Amino acid sequence: MTGLPHTTVAEMIRRRLDQLTPTERKAALILLGNYPVPGLQTVAQFAKQAGVSNPTILRLIAKLGFGAYADFQQRLRDELEARLRSPLTKGVLAADAKDLVEIPAFAKYWESVSSAMAASMHLIRPSEFDGAVALLADETRPVTILGGRLTSSLALQAYLHLRELRSNVTFIDSQTATWAEHLLGVTPSNTYLLFDIRRYQEDVVRMGQEAAARGAKIILFTDEWLSPLSAVAEHVFALRIAVNSNWDSFAPISVLIEAMIARLSALNWPKVKARMEELEVIRRKLDAG
Amino acid sequence: MTGLPHTTVAEMIRRRLDQLTPTERKAALILLGNYPVPGLQTVAQFAKQAGVSNPTILRLIAKLGFGAYADFQQRLRDELEARLRSPLTKGVLAADAKDLVEIPAFAKYWESVSSAMAASMHLIRPSEFDGAVALLADETRPVTILGGRLTSSLALQAYLHLRELRSNVTFIDSQTATWAEHLLGVTPSNTYLLFDIRRYQEDVVRMGQEAAARGAKIILFTDEWLSPLSAVAEHVFALRIAVNSNWDSFAPISVLIEAMIARLSALNWPKVKARMEELEVIRRKLDAG
DNA sequence: AGATGTCTGTTATTTATAGTACAGTACGTG
């Protein structure tokens, strides 16, 4: 996370290539050829791959200015991380380092969120995603959406978008008093979209369990520590939401919702388009009147 | 070098993620988050980065089927080499996408959101960010939050979090009938937090203009095409929300909200902490009663 | 041709790393 050196190891080598002895150069070229993988091996492995002896490698990295082989490897890993980092933060850090400007608070947070998002993406199984989308696409299945104290903004996001795409979508608000009535009509043909992250909210959990008991299929959005609801849910999406803050980030979950909406919308676009146009007409009428 | 195994370590982890113990999962997620760099470190470094103990790492890689940590690292290096050989266009995504027969829908969307977020980050001026945070931090200024038809989920997110941090926060819901009354009490000591993206919603715009006319300071979250409200707003955050979908992504705006919350929360943590603890006590009392 | 300096590999030493055994903790179960 700290500021990266301006020059890469590869550059350092290229600059001093003619100052190296023949065997050292041999090793250096092997490194550049498959950069930076050979340098991530042990000295012995690197040496063997280059066809030189152990100390030659050590002398090479010493000439490059490293005090120890471990330092050299650390530098390679830092470079690699910066290079593989999601496009999100790639440019930012370099630019800020160049300007010698202190990284603003939001940029640090941004970076943290981006890595949570990258990690989260790997936690989604494509089949699970498709399964959930299929459930949501089925207009014969009413969809009910519910979130916790904080996550209800996510629930609302899902609701506001989903209702543009299809009918039979219900949002359950925070007024727990009304929840019992919602449960009354639950049958196995219901789909529940639930949001529950740490610290898991008892009433939401109970609500989900009851819905599941009545046969409803549940799609759950939770964190890596898994809401108790994961036991009864048909589809569980456990994302990485811990970030560099006292608060969890909703971004990964939010993006997953959007991805589902995008997919849903793309899958039956003609139908969705027709619906939205109709909606538009009605809205205009209401506004005019 | 012989043919590489078809499954990557990342894939293996994803498949068995639910069979891992909590701490093992923690380590696994760290690896996936900066894949594959953490795994190229020593066991001790990896463990420290993940905040787990040495043996946990070893148990993890044992569960993945590796006989020794060295084997595990060798596999990571092999993957990395194969991956870097082909033109590295899109970092992690591209490489992992190759593993799968075809890039899953959500991965494409993810990529698109990532670049929108990266672009958005550059559109934020640090001074503007600090200014807005300062406004929100000022408890003598009541904060009113309002969003449009779809963006009200963002408004709700801001509201739910902000009210944890400070008092005097109001959320205006979509019932336009009540809006006039909200305007009645507006003075120059009011702060309005508004969300308005294309296609800009007339009623929200009018509401903001009227509040501005009465002296309220306005913080506006909008898109790069700028809501008409930007003319009257004190602080304007114009982010890039267009993505590879029929719908705009809320993620950049959402992350900006979170960044502000995080900043606010960090700036006066003792006070915030005290408030949250008090809230917790009250909530428990209500639940019990 | 002999001597000197440079380069390189082999062997020995030391450091730190991976791996193991064990014990404490928390959690669920009878």
Place this chain on the structure above:
DNA sequence: CACGTACTGTACTATAAATAACAGACATCT
């Protein structure tokens, strides 16, 4: 409430690694 089980970290050991010291080979210059 006691028991058993699963999980996790601490302390230790064996091992493999990096590094240092040494010696031979080669080339170059006097």
